[in-house]
Amino acid sequence: MLHRAFAILLAVNAASAATAVDDAAAIFTRQCLPCHDARGSAPLRLDSVERIARNRTLARMLIEDATMPPSIALPDANGLLVDRRLSMADRATLLNALSSSAFVNRAFAGITSGAPADSTEPTFAPPHGWTLPAAGGARVRTFIAATINPNPNPNTATRVRGVRFADLGAREQRPIQMAFLAADPRGILRRLEEADDGAEDGAENGGFEAMGNVGPVPSGALGAVSRVRPSFELPDGFCFEIPVGFIAIETLCEPIGRRTRVLPQLAWIPAREGDTRVVKAIAMPAKALRLSANSCSTIEIVHPVAVDMDVVAVLVKGGAFLRSVDVEIEVELKVSDAGKAGAALRTRLLGVPDYRMAFAEPWIFTRPQRVAAGATIVARLGFDNTADNPQQPSSPPQDVESGLPPLSEDAMVVVLYAPARNSR
C-alpha cells in the first residue's frame, strides 16, 4: 500500500517535471525571445540552446533581481501598457530550467529565432549615418528624414497609429537606446543640420548634436521607440497627423566599445478607419538644471490643464543623472475641510522608481486617462549626482549643468493627449 502511494507520488512528480520543462521553453519564447532573437532589439542573442547555456548564469541573476524582462515603470498605474513581469510560477520554472547545463539542454533544445516579419509598410531613414565614438557615455544626435506618405488611402494619407524600427536586425540601430520623433514641416532643423560641418577624421557626419525639439514642439510629439519597445502604437481611436516636409529623429545613443555607424530606420504604422482623434504633445522641460556634485535633488514641473483631455502616453527624456520619475494629476478640492485649504486630490499617471536609460521606453496607456480642465499635471524628477548612482559618468562626481549628455543633463516629460470629444 505504502509502496503504491509512493509510486503514484513519483509518477506525479515526473509528470510535473516534464510539463515544467516544456513550460520553460514556452515562457522563454513568450517573455524573452521577442527582444533576444536575431532581430530583437536587445544586444545579446539568446535564440539557441548554446547561446542560452553560455549566458545561463547571467540570465538567472537578471531574472532573480527582476531586471529581466525589463519594466521600470510601476505596473499598478492605471491602464499602463508595460507589465512584462513574470508570474511567481513562471519565474520559478525559468530559474529552475536555467540552474544547470543539463537542464538548459533539456528545456531549450527546440528554441529557434522566429521568422522575421516581412513588412510592407513604407520605411524612412535619414540620408546619412553618423559615426559614434567607441566610448565616452551616452550621446544625443538628431537626424532629419523626408516625410513619406504613410498610407496609400487618400483619406488617411497623413495619419498614422504609430511608428516602429523598420529593420531591427540592422547593426546601425544597435547603439540607439531611444528615438523621439517630431515633425519639422518648415525644415528648420534640416537647415541647422546642413550648417553643421564638424566632420571628424573621415567619420560619417550625418545628423547634428542637438535636441530634436522644433520650436515649442518637443521631439516625441510623434511618438518614440526604444530598445525595450521597438514598436509604438497609440490606443484604438487615436492617431498622429504627419505634415508634409521633414521628420526630426532625436536619438539617444550608447557607445558599444568600438566605433559604430548609427542610422535610425523607421516605419510608420498606418492609421485604421476609426483612428481619428489627433494626438498632440505637452512639453514639460526641466529648466536651468544644476546638480551639485555629491548631492541628490528633486525638481517639480507643473502644467495647468486648460481643456478636458485624454492622456494616451507619457514620454520621459533624461540622461545618466535622472533616477526617478513621478507624474501625477492634481485636482484642487473645492470644498476643503476646515484647516485643509488647498488640499488636492492626486492621481498617479506614471511612476518610475528606478529610471535607467537602457530600459527607458514610451509609456502608453491601454485605457486613455481623462484629465479635466482646471487640473494640474505635476512631474517630479529625482536626480542623483553621487557616486552611488550606477550610471554616474564621473569619478569623483562633478557639478552638472543643463546641456547635452554625457557630462551635462537635460530632462523633459512629454505628455501625449487628445482633447476630449465633449470639450469646446
Ligand code: HEC
Ligand atoms: C522588452 C525587451 C526585453 C525582454 C522582453 C527581455 N530582455 Fe533581456 N535585455 C534587453 C535589453 C535592451 C538588454 C540590454 C540592456 C543594456 O544594454 O544594459 C537586455 C539584457 C539582457 C541580458 C544581459 C546582457 C549583457 O550582456 O549584460 C540578459 C542575460 C538578458 N537580457 C536576459 C533576458 C531574459 C532571460 C529574458 C526573459 C526572462 C529577457 N532578457 C527579456 C531587453 C529585453
